[in-house]
Amino acid sequence: MTGLRFPLKNDLSRKIIHIDMDAFFASVEERDNPELAKHPLVIARHPSDTGGRGVVTTANYLARKYGIHSAMSAQKAYELCPHAVFVPGNHQKYREISQKVREIFQRYTELIEPVSIDEAYLDVTENKINSKSAMKIAKMIQHDIWQELQLTCSAGVSYNKFLAKLGSDFQKPRGLTVITPNEAVSFLKALPIEKFHGVGKKTVPRMHELGIFTGADLYEKSEMELMQHFGKMGYSLYRKVRGIHNSPVSVTRERKSVGKEHTYGHPLTTEDACLTQLRRLSEEVETALKRTQKHGKTIVLKIRYADYTTVTKRVTLREYIHKKEAIFSQASLIWEEIMGIEKGIRLLGVTVTNLDPLTYENIVLPLWETGDPYQSS
Known part of the structure; x- marks a missing residue:
């Protein structure tokens, strides 16, 4: 006897834009x-x-x-x-321009979810210009970015984040793709399976082994079969290929730093003990950076002594780092400059700041005509 099945719920009430800067x-x-x-x-x-x-x-x-x-x-x-x-590359310049792009978004909505330095989701269901057309707002954002920054972006417009992201990737550069509820399933069925967000290079061969080459092939697979082969991702893909992805735009502040610190009940009094703790902290920072998909150029070491005096020292590198070995190496070099073991050390902290996303995949032809490429002819 099969269990009762609850109907799939698809939230069609939102108007979501995904903006992706072109290269x-x-x-x-x-x-x-x-x-x-x-x-x-x-x-x-x-x-x-x-x-x-x-x-x-x-x-x-x-x-x-x-x-x-x-x-x-x-x-x-x-x-x-x-x-x-x-x-x-000049990452300070890129961050400043990214902030200007964010300020353009804020003219239209406060519901902004940054994904990285060059892309973001916007919920414009309710918006500052009281427009009922998300496509109109996307066009206005593209126009503003071009006029004020002389840069182009691509936009996807739909009722959820998954489809909006697919839309912005669909016609790069300078693209604008709208996917309505009525068009979603046919659009998804036509996509190659590797275009589905979350299906990585290692998963594609497994999909092919199961005869899944397109969204249409994926659509024919049962929820149970997909979960048996792909676990949680199978559960998610079963819904996504049906145009279902109810995750809201999450308004979060962009992380400026990733750090870990420990307070010790018995103060550390030997160099070996301190270096052991620095190695442990570096491993924890690497894990946190991996989770947030960031790397950084500045390493900060914080030391609090038994008398509660605190010393903080930092070093900024020319290259990004995110591996525990590199973090520990830099932290231990700073440690050698400070030390002060004789006081006893109550707290150690290691932080990586000056962050940027680990990788940038937007590699497209960034050439455009003179004038406003978004202006209708």
Whole structure:
């Protein structure tokens, strides 16, 4: 006997926009130096300056033709395209521009969920201009960003975040895709399975083994079968392919730092004990960074002695770090400068700040015509 099944609930009441800046870092550099648009452009320090270390943050379309992509080593990128232009990137500038983009969003709604430095969800069900059209608001945001920042973005408009995200990816760059409730299932059925958010490179072969190549194939699978093979993801995909994703836009402040600290009932009095604790804290910070998908350039060490005096010292690096070994290495170097074990140490803290997202996947052709590309002809 099969159990009773509750009907699937699909919240169609919201109007959600997903805004994704087009090749953000590369586009900013090309905007500020138009000559760069003529060349394969890689946002990374040149490997000859780093001894072969470092990774690609993003690349423009010309560089992409050579197989260069984000998260690739800068050395590999150089081997693929020795004549590429390498630009280290200016993350402070990117953060400032990202904030200006956020201020444009705030003209229309306060319900903003940043996903990274270059994308965000907006709930415009109720909005500051009292418009009933989410598509109109998306067009106005695209127009404002172009007019004020000379940068382009792509937008997806739908009744949930999953579909809005698919929409912004659908016609990059400068795209605007609206997916209505009536169109959602047919749109999803036509998608290749690898386009479904959450289906990664390792999952695609497993999908193919089950005969799932498109959304239409996924739609035919039962909820139980998908859960047997993919667990929670199967539960989620069963609903998503039916256009169901009821997660609201979550208004959160962007994290500025990730840190861990411990207070010790018995003060630490040996260097070995302190280094052991610093290693432990570094591991905890790595775990937290992995969870938030961030890396940072500034390491902060906090020491509170038994007499409750507190010392904080920081170092800012040229490269991003997020691995426990690198965090511990920098924390222990700062420790060597401070020490003061004879006082007894009551608290140790390790923090990574000056954060940015680990990777940026927006690699598209960031070239556009003179004038406003969103203006109707």
